[in-house]
Amino acid sequence: xxxxxxxxxxxxxxxxxxxxxxxxxxxxxxxxxxxxxxxxxxxxxxxxxxxxxxxxxxxxxxxxxxxxxxxxxxxxxxxxxxxxxxxxxxxxxxxxxxxxxxxxxxxxxxxxxxxxxxxxxxxxxxxxxxxxxxxxxxxxxxxxxxxxxxxxxxxxxxxxxxxxxxxxxxxxxxxxxxxxxxxxxxxxxxxxxxxxxxxxxxxxxxxxxxxxxxxxxxxxxxxxxxxxxxxxxxxxxxxxxxxxxxxxxxxxxxxxxxxxxxxxxxxxxxxxxxxxxxxxxxxxxxxxxxxxxxxxxxxxxxxxxxxxxxxxx
Numbered sequence: 545x546x547x548x549x550x551x552x553x554x555x556x557x558x559x560x561x562x563x564x565x566x567x568x569x570x571x572x573x574x575x576x577x578x579x580x581x582x583x584x585x586x587x588x589x590x591x592x593x594x595x596x597x598x599x600x601x602x603x604x605x606x607x608x609x610x611x612x613x614x615x616x617x618x619x620x621x622x623x624x625x626x627x628x629x630x631x632x633x634x635x636x637x638x639x640x641x642x643x644x645x646x647x648x649x650x651x652x653x654x655x656x657x658x659x660x661x662x663x664x665x666x667x668x669x670x671x672x673x674x675x676x677x678x679x680x681x682x683x684x685x686x687x688x689x690x691x692x693x694x695x696x697x698x699x700x701x702x703x704x705x706x707x708x709x710x711x712x713x714x715x716x717x718x719x720x721x722x723x724x725x726x727x728x729x730x731x732x733x734x735x736x737x738x739x740x741x742x743x744x745x746x747x748x749x750x751x752x753x754x755x756x757x758x759x760x761x762x763x764x765x766x767x768x769x770x771x772x773x774x775x776x777x778x779x780x781x782x783x784x785x786x787x788x789x790x791x792x793x794x795x796x797x798x799x800x801x802x803x804x805x806x807x808x809x810x811x812x813x814x815x816x817x818x819x820x821x822x823x824x825x826x827x828x829x830x831x832x833x834x835x836x837x838x839x840x841x842x843x844x845x846x847x848x849x850x851x852x853x854x855x856x857x
Contacts, residue, residue: 588610668818721737
C-alpha cells in the first residue's frame, strides 16, 4: 500500500470512529448546556452550517441560524422544526455592518444574549484545478472580515456563565502556515504569523491587504502565497491567525465571563462550496464544529482542530 492509500485508509478509519462517537450521548455531568443555551450559526441555511444547526438542536440547544436571504432561511428551518427541533432564523449579511447591528439588537431584545457562536458563513469561487483571484475581494471580505465583524459584535452579547462562551470558526487546512502542500512560501511572513505572542490584528489585516494589493497590480503569483485556491487559502490563513490572536486577547477575562475560541477544518465536504466534489459527508464535516461548541473541557482555546484532533496551524 502506497503513502496516499495509507493516508486515505487512516482518514477513513478516523471518520468511522467519529461516526461512532457521535452516537454516544453526553452524560449528565458533561452537559453544561440546556434549552436556555443559545447558539448562533452563520450561513446556516445549507451545507455544513445547516448540519451544525441540526446537530446542535438535536443535543437540546436553542439554535438561531442566519441566512443572507431571509426566505431561504425560513424554508431551511421548516425542515428542522418539522423534526421537533428548536430552531429559528434571522436575516444576516456578514458583509453589511448595518445588517450585523440589526441582528445584534434583535438577539439582545429576544434572547438577552448568546452562549455559542459558529462562524460558518463563507464563499469559494474556485473548483477543480481553477485558481482565479477574480473574486478575491469578496472572498477576503466574507471569510475573514465577515468572521471578524461577527466576533466583535457577538462578544458583548456572550452570556456570563460558569461554562464560558464558545466561538467556533469554520476554517480549512488550506490556510495552514506549514502544511506539506499549499504552504505560505514567504518565510518572513510565515514566521510573523507563527509568533503567537507578538501576533496583532494590524499584522493580520496587513497580510490580507498586501495580498489584495498584489491581486490588483497582478503580482500575486510571485508573492509566495499558497498555490491552491489562493484567495480562499489566504482568507482561512487569516481566520486561523485571528483565532489565535483573539484567544490570547480573551484569556484574561474573569471566571464566569470566559470565552473560548477555536477553529476547525471540516475537510473537503460534499456541499455547494466544493461544487459537491468533496469526499466527506456533511454529517462528518459538521461533527468537529459541534463537538467544539459543546466540549465540557473549558480550557481549550486558540487551537486548530480536524476530526476532533488538535492539528498544527
